[in-house]
Amino acid sequence: MNHIRSLALGTGLVRHYTSAARRSVLRQDRTKIPTHQYPIARPSDARVYVWGLAATGALGVQTSVKKQAQVHTDVVQHPSRLSFAENRECLDVAAGYGFSSFATACRGGKSLWGTGINTDAQIGFHKLG
Helix, strand or coil, X not given: CCEEEEEECCCCCEEEEEECCCCCCCCCCHHHCCCCCCCCCCCCXXXXXXXXXXXXXXXXXXXXXXXXXXXXXXXXEEEEECXXXXXXXXXXXXXXXXXXXXXXXXXXXXXXXXXXXXXXXCCCCCCCC
């Protein structure tokens, strides 16, 4: 609650000052803050699950064809397996605002794949022509 203070000036005018109530701030030890570690069943498990906004292609999920009408999925509301990761050995996955990137192992070494909007060259820069 704000406290109002008044200051009477020699001319008979009253001036009001406000100050916010002081609140104590708890300092927390960063090592004691609970964090969630996503477990994996075994080290050879190559499944990648995605969920969230898929309208920009950021999740890498393909559109599905249902009874001759193409149905675009804008939001994936539950974790769904990504078929891209089942066909390749994913080493690391990173997600950003509107894009995702996947580091994979291949015969010649390692490859980096990206999907989603690339308005600011988040995924990479490609020359045209």
